Amino acid sequence: MLIYFSQTGNTQLLAQAIKKNVENSDIIYVGFWTDKGNASEEALDYLKTLHHQKIFLFGTAGFGKSEEYFKRIINKVKESIDSTNEVVGSFMCQGKMPDSVLQRYLSLKESDKAPKNIDLLIENYYEALNHPNEEDLENLKKAIV
Ligand SMILES: Cc1cc2nc3c(=O)[nH]c(=O)nc-3n(C[C@H](O)[C@H](O)[C@H](O)COP(=O)(O)O)c2cc1C
Secondary structure: OEEEOOOOOHHHHHHHHHOOOOOOOOEEEEEEEEEOOEEOHHHHHHHOOOOOOEEEEEEEEOOOOOHHHHHHHHHHHHOOOOOOOEEEEEEEEEOOOOHHHHHHHHHHHHOOOOOOOHHHHHHHHHHHOOOOOHHHHHHHHHHOO
């Protein structure tokens, strides 16, 4: 079974890429977008309803420079999964963010409240625009069990 939560379409792209591959699987593939370092509330609410299931988590996040960051998110999501379930695998990649995020960064940069890493945030914004790309989708296909 495949279920996903996607606000702007990035996670939906991942779901579409594996739709055929996971047909008839006894694993529940759950896709989510990242909100405040965790899966979105809707996705967490769904995960909390699962018991005695095999779960594969896949998600997208605006920041993507390190696997460590993705791991932290996955671990956070796992906190909402009942221990009768088994998380059989996971995959995360970066996902583009809306233009409003860039506009916020740009106005912050001009203000006296700009965080020290504002240039890195802007750089990350542009990098995220390229994701999910074909390589991400291929990597997801390789990761699914
Ligand atoms: C309200 C909001 C909060 C977000 N919080 C985070 C976050 O904490 N960490 C992160 O890496 N990305 C964050 N993002 C970026 C999204 O997770 C990212 O763009 C994701 O790919 C969106 O997936 P979707 O297109 O499937 O909705 C946030 C985006 C929004 C709109």
